[in-house]
Amino acid sequence: MKKTVTLTVAQAIIQYLDQQSVERDGEINKFFAGCFGIFGHGNVGGIGQALSEYPNFRYYQSRNEQAMVHAAAAYARMKNRMETFACTASIGPGATNMLTAAASATINRLPVLLLPGDTFATRHVDPALQQLESFHSADLSVNDCFRPVSRFWDRITRPEQVIASLPQVLRVLTSPAETGAVTLCLPQDVQTESFAFPIELFEPKTWFIARPLPDTTLLDRAVAKIRTARKPLIVAGGGVLYSEASAALQRFVDQTGIPVAETFAGKGALRYDHPQALGAAGATGTEGANVYAAEADLVIGIGTRYSDFTTASNTAFQNDAVTFININITAFDAYKQSALPLVGDARATLEALLLRLEGYQVDADYRARAQFFNEQWDQRVTAAYTPLAADSLSQAEIIGLVNEYAAPEDVVLCAAGSLPGDLHKLWRTRDPKGFHVEYGYSCMGYEIAGGLGAKMATPSREVYVMVGDASFLMLSADIITSIQEGYKLIIILINNHGYASIGGLSRSLGMEGFGTQYRARNNESGQLDGGLLPVNLAENARSLGAIVLEAHRPDDFAEALQVAKTTDSTTVIYVETAGERKMAGYGHAWWEVPIASVAYNAKVCEAYQKNSEQKERQRYHL
Incomplete structure (x- = not known):
């Protein structure tokens, strides 16, 4: 007689995930470090209840569903894809909040398991709160949005389906060639249904990561x-x-x-x-x-x-x-x-x-x-790192001071804006995992959440999160999670008063930075070209519980970096930049961005002509 154990679907999923390991080069480790989650009516009684009963599969409370997937992806990157997290969210907005970060994980070839709640499989109470109704399909939900950004996607409508689906989930997640975001949609009623699962499903399993050779x-x-x-x-x-x-x-x-x-x-x-x-x-x-x-x-x-x-x-x-x-x-x-x-x-x-x-x-x-x-080039880096003024700092000079104070094994982390390009050129890498810039998706808001994931993966290293004001305003709340869990980050918060990278790109297209600065509406011009907005990002960071140090000069910034090394909790160093001192491009450093072929602005027409000349240099490699 076959041995079975009666569990809810949610309990079975958590129990199964907890038994999965990976092996490469003779080293074996558990594949899942736990589960990030935010609970709502679509997962609290299912996955939430299961996590409360199985504390060995540790639950981490996030503040934003997108952020928790970023943290999981950053963790997986630091672990060279040999470990990751599951992430659970409720139905509707909780689920779709994960969508952006799911795309980022898949584009960057990083394994993350998404467990979004879904609408009732019975359909008896349709439309449930937060349910998208479709006029042409009763089987459609917002979770279908995850299909194009997932390397494997499934919806569990009957308990026994997980017996076949879970091995496919692990096959894809642990495959270096296929990995990315994997989505397992879980109707909220099915999560709580019980089934007599074969006990073999919950035996420890190790997935072997091979090193295949070409022909x-x-x-x-x-x-x-x-x-x-x-x-x-x-x-x-x-x-x-x-x-x-x-x-x-x-x-x-x-x-x-x-x-x-x-x-x-x-x-x-x-x-x-x-x-x-x-x-x-x-x-x-x-x-x-x-x-x-x-x-x-x-x-x-x-x-x-x-x-x-x-x-x-x-x-x-x-x-x-x-x-x-x-x-x-x-x-x-x-x-x-x-x-x-x-x-x-x-x-x-x-x-x-x-x-x-x-x-x-x-x-x-x-x-x-x-x-x-x-x-x-190293001489040019030294020159870029050297402060040119006693009372202000350029972005390159900020990078230089961080690089100087960081230990060889420490991590610099960034994702969007003008910082990644400068870091790519200027950061002196001394350790294979010391440079962590998410530029496959270049997702604004990745920085602080990604910093948390990187620190969780490598707690002995200092993680220097470099973030501009625009990304900070998009997604900074997981400063709270870092403090809650005791994972200290050093966050370099640079105020450019707007979208510095796109502002520079706009000017290169002849558009003079239109719509890229944080300025008030000018009633005379009708445009956003009034005074700078009175935003106090330092106070914002303090309100989230961070230690905040403000620096306005090279000496101040160096002192703040030294103090940040001695703190025991997440520390934000707030600094403004001298935006006019920018790093130049070198050689064939061109990036194609379409420019209007018809414009009344002469600068746009001039930029269009230069762009057309660059396009003549584009090659097909056939």
């Missing part, structure tokens, strides 16, 4: 291409870090001399002071990285998805003879740029190539030139 024929062809290339370049993406391949990459570079440019997600793959480290790639790139990209006859992409910033909107690689080799666990990305696809684990593939490339090195002059660019 040997393709490896041999890749080696032949590398050996005949005169100007090869590596573009290191986030897959290098997720595969824990930084040491293998350094051995590969030391042996071959091939220089490395890094994407946002791949920054830290090689230490900033390695002689072959060219720094940031693409639209926010360094001079050396962009010069080498323009001249490269072979690009070796490792764990990159070739976003428009990495390719400078397909103007970065200008050599007429350029070809590509892509090392990627995901075939979808490996085939991009018409590359020779090496579908496999980054670390294992680099090790296999290294064995086959014994005796191969790039020309000494090519190697020495990369070192020259590395050293030259």
